[in-house]
Amino acid sequence: MTIASSSPPFRRRGDGVLAAVFIAPAMLGFLVFLLWPTLRGIYLSFTRFNLLTPAEWVGLDNYVRMVNDPIFWDSLTVTVEYVVLNIAVQTVAALAIAVLLQRLTQSALLRGIVLTPYLMSNVVAGLVWLWILDTQLGIGNEIIGALGVDRVPFLADETWAIPTIALINVWRHVGYTALLLFAGLQAIPNDVYEAARVDGASEWRMFWRVTMPLLRPVLAVVLIMTVIGSFQVFDTVAVTTAGGPANATNVLQFYIYGSAFGRFQFGYASAMSVALLVVLSAITVLQYRLTRAGQSDLG
Amino acid sequence: MAAVTTTSTPPASTPTPTPAVRPVRRGFSVGRAAAWTVMGLIVLITLLPFYWILRTALSSNAGLNADPANPLPVDLTGSGFERALGLQSAEEAIAQGGAGGGLDFWRYLLNSVIVSTLITGCQIFFSAMAAYAFARLRWRGRDQVFGLFLAGLMVPTIFTLLPNFVLIKQLHLVDSLLGIALPSLFMTPFAVFFLRQFFMNIPHEVEEAALLDGAGKVRIFFRVILPMASTPILTLSVLTYITSWNDYFWPLMVSYSDGSRVLTVALAIFRAQTPATGVDWSGLTAATLIAALPMLVLFAASARRIVSSIGFTGIK
DSSP, X not given: OOOOOXXXXXXXXXXXXXXXXXXHHHHHHHIIIIIHHHHHHHHHTTEEOOSSSOOEEOTTHHHHHHHTOHHHHHHHHHHHHHHHHHHHHHHHHHHHHHHHHHHTOOOHHHHHHHHHHHHSOHHHHHHHHHHHTOTTTOHHHHHHHHTTOOOOOTTTSTTTHHHHHHHHHHHHHHHHHHHHHHHHHHTSOHHHHHHHHHTTOOHHHHXXXXXXXXXXXXXXXXXXXXXXXXXXXXXXXXXXXXXXXTTTTOOHXXXXXXXXXXXXXXXXXXXXXXXXXXXXXXXXXXXHHHHHHHHHHHO | OOOOOXXXXXXXXXXXXXXXXXXXXXXXXXHHHHHHHHHHHHHHHHHHHHHHXXXXXXXXXXXXXXXXXXXXXXXXOSHHHHHHXXXXXXXXXXXXXXXXXXXXXXXXXXXXXXHHHHHHHHHHHHHHHHHHHHHXXXXXXXXXXXXXXXXXXXXXXXXXXHHHHHHHHHTTOTTSHHHHXXXXXXXXXXXXXXXXXXXXXXXXXXXXXXXXXXXXXXXXXXXXXXXXTHHHXXXXXXXXXXXXXXXXXXXXXXXXXXXXXXXHXXXXXXXXXXXSSSOOHHHHHHHHHHHHHHHHHHXXXXXXXXXXXXOOOOOO
């Protein structure tokens, strides 16, 4: 990791003291609420700890238990299923919206509208869709019924619950993702499109030959962010299904929360958090490599 | 390491105008019509749920049961809002399909405002100070320390939540507004990174001129750098406000009683209280709407500047 330093060479002496003062509050927050808890979380994962008595070192016990815990594996599977669905739909939809915003119109109003669901909390978004998709009274099911299809208990059915939650979160987040991609698209010089058009390229062809290759690095970075974000699904599950039916939506975060605050197994919950951290780091490294590959492609 | 931030075009004290208008073909074509149809559909899917909660909130529960598909409010009434605001007596509320307990709405609203304002104000200010030190001051180890901050971007929130809870508990700040605000009060790596990007782009000549005029670095920070970065700071502030207003997981962990309950948590409790058989949809959607309203207003007031300044910067 290299950080580009754009400052020109300084002629004056360093600003060490002033810098220390300016950085002190942020440093305090960083050390106390980010670095220390990270280290402490790793430590706690090797202990038995219920908040009431001091943590007791138990070595790898929590990890052994985790590996042998079918609910852990189930919830990891459910989480991955959620993430894959959420990311696939969200990325395609966000890309479509971003391209439409770029190629069709530059309206700031439309961009604002697209962003509105992002203003809602996950709790609100969850409740709104819980109502729309209600089996008996929801307008979603009324529309489906009018089309002659049987009612779907979207959030009460083991098969449908995870896809439904994934789509609810797509609704909430897609606008923000689209706006980030849109900003990436803005960086593509218009001349490239003009040149392509002079060569007789269609919009479709321009999308694949101009937009996609030039957007790829931005797309990759946005993907890393959204994948990490969507692995942290909790709120929507908590207000809609609470892990049910029959653990079908018991995502890892929810299981971790339940272990810590429902059963006061902070050590075990920490071990599962470490597992999540490892998974996320692996994904980040992997995606980052892919990003670099994409960048060198472009030359 | 790559990171993303939201940036506007070069820092400017005036609102950033929409980027140069691209020549868009005006002629009609099947493709454009199809594209506009898709765009219309997207807008519809985006906005319809908002109308639907408004329509439901203005209906009575009895009406909703009788006529679920009516596009207009059934049996137009404000009783859902009364229930959400805790203006109805328990008997009245139960008679209309609600649960006995209402929301102590104004209190939760106040809690949310206090927490979000505290977090946004402090976090942005402290992050700006740090960003200034990273971008414009010269000191040993600067790039290494910044690298450490950046690495913090990778730590998922869930990971720090449990240990932070233990810490907040040891500080005896559980169930207090300060306990909710504290972990994000000082910085987020994102905010520091975001602002540093801007500060680095401010031309050095501006600073040089101020130095020649005899201004110190502190003065330059307050009088030159901060004003020049007002648009990105506004954007970041609104995004931070929205994020902390909408936060649910952490406040849920830390708060146990009305004194520290924020709107998101209260809303989830209101939902949990409604009778399992026959949910109080009218009251629930009314509460949802009221809880979401402040962010809609905040956004409407700032959208023009923000929407154009959400941008993208990757670093290698």
